[in-house]
Amino acid sequence: MRTQLVTIPTPTTPLDGAFHEPDSGPVRGGVLLFHGNTMNFYTGALRFLPPALTAMGYACFAFNRRGHDILALRNSRAAEGAAFQTTAEGIEDNTIAAAWMAEQGFKAPIIMGHSNGGFLAVKHVHDHPDTPALVLLSAHRGGSGPAVLESQKTAGHLAKERSAEVLEEAKALVAAGKGDQLMLVPGWWYVISAASFVDRMTTMHAILDLAPLIKVPTLYIRGDDESPVGYPAEVYAEKAGGPCEAQVLPGCDHFYNGVEDMVCDRVTDWLKRTLG
Known part of the structure; x- marks a missing residue:
């Protein structure tokens, strides 16, 4: 895949990220990826999923919300990071990133979010019902x-x-x-x-309250090492207003250590079955 670093202005701190495109062949659509709490665009699912997705023909944008990492510095001694995050700011950051994707020609990208990014992804898709598909990776329940x-x-x-x-x-x-x-x-x-x-x-919103309003096809993955109460894949699937598939992965923790290939296979297989 081909990768370029991107910086997008916000009302305060810019968003930094990586835009990954297929190395060759037609581009079938876009994917917007939301990272987990105190994480960033170059670790975890946002790092290991783009190679599998670009191989399918998707262009992927993985970016840092203003609430990334725990604490960080940019170009001064002023601190930024997840220690200062708010839910409204995270929602705004995702909207800004989606607008940037629209400028690249992807007006309705697939949305994928891990953990707190999945929690935010549910709200984003609620507000953007033209989203073609939603992938929740250990999204927490919120509330x-x-x-x-x-x-x-x-x-x-x-x-x-x-x-x-x-x-x-x-x-x-x-x-x-x-x-x-x-x-x-x-x-x-x-x-x-x-x-x-x-x-x-x-x-914080509760994703189980929003689930009946989400009509788009959804895949919700959690690991068998995770609490079904905190990460309610099965209950969300029952409440979802559209088709939703819940998968519990064996030998899998919250960060998918050692099962990254399995996660990629499950996500790409579901996309093929769901979107063709």
Whole structure:
């Protein structure tokens, strides 16, 4: 495949990514890939899927949301990264990347998202019903409110049994104008800003609520090492408003370590069966 690095402006920090095109032959369509929490366009599924997809004739754009990695620097000492992310910002970033793909001639690309990228992909496809197909790779269930606070205790995420207490601390920091202050939170990727913590606990959509509204053909993959509650492939497939196939991969963790070829085979086989 042929690859070029791309930078796309946003209202704040630009989006960086890689645009992969088939080395030869006709281009049958486009694929837009959304990375997982604290990840980026050159690791995980966004790294190992494009060679398989371009071999099928698809042009792929894998990009960093403004909430990429954990913390990063660009051209100054000002920090950026997933510690500061918000759900609204992630949705906006995906819309900006889709607009860039449209400028390249791919007005309705296939959408693929891993983990938090899959969570965001459901909302993106809800807002872009002309999407030809959706691939969810271990998309988390999302949601907000009291039920999510309770679920953190059993799931071991976002401050665990202290989630309600830490939420109040984070709200106090935001109210004091210190939303960018970093907090050490157990059950998370080391640090998160107060504003981002509040956002994740109070604004995230629930993919199972959106599922009946998603009409496009969907493949939802999760590993057998992952929780069916946190990554509800089977339940999502039952609720989906269009055809949806749930696959649970054997010997597979959340990051698909050691089974990358299997994931590529499952995705490309489903695309062939679904889109021809």
